[in-house]
Amino acid sequence: MFYSFMKKSIIFGSILVAALSLASCENSKNGGNLTINAKVVNGALYNDFVDEVRAVGTVRTTWYNITIATGTYKNGGFKLKLTDEIDERLYNNYFDFSVLPSGLTVTNTAIKSVWVDYFEAYRKNVYAGSLYHNDGLYTSPHIKSNRIPPGITTTSVSYLYVDADVKCTGSYIDEKYGVPLSTKVDMDLKKGWNTVYLIKEEASETLTTKKPDVELKWWYRGGMAI
Secondary structure: HHHHHHOOOOOOOOOOOOEEEEEEHHHOOOEOOOOEEEEEEOOOOOOOOHHHHEEEOOOOOOOEEEEEEEEEEEEEEEEEOOOOOOOOHHHOOOOOOOOOOOOOEEEEOOOOOOEEOEEEEEOEEEEEEEEEEOOOOOOOOOOOOOOOOOOOOOEEEEEEEEEEEEEEEEEEOOOOOOOOOEEEEEEOOOEEEEEEEEEOOEEEEEEEEEOOOOOOOEEEOOOOEE
């Protein structure tokens, strides 16, 4: 699978306990700063439990977490802005465009990139859970060993920063888990922040910057989930 050529990711394995459906306004184009402006359906129920949302990246050499951006959670929603103020320790924390599997091509192998590992919820500076952005059929794009049931398609959303325009395209077959998995990559990344979609099916997956025609939601997982 596509994630197998990235540096190791955190595996999220707990059961999904609550869904927060939202209308989210983001940049209509990739590149530059990206603002996530979310209004959560029934989100007011969490106003007393969450007051801040943090976009977090992990330094792969030390496994040290660094906050990329913060936003205030209030009135049943949150607003968070991803900017080009990047801690260099996070460069290539998932993607290393100089090391790609056979079948993928990239227009610039010297690109530096930063991947948002997760969005964390806090209350008075105390961790209160996590938020995930997907279609609700699957919890996290980072789980590598899952198999999607036949006839099911899932879509997850992630956010990727690059320090210059770059295109990465192609496809390859991965048999790491004993079953052939066809992976297609079609990313047209602009300098700055980009929204990336991971579309999974039983024996294939696609990583693309083209928004699919599917309803996407933010999911909250934590002790105060309803």
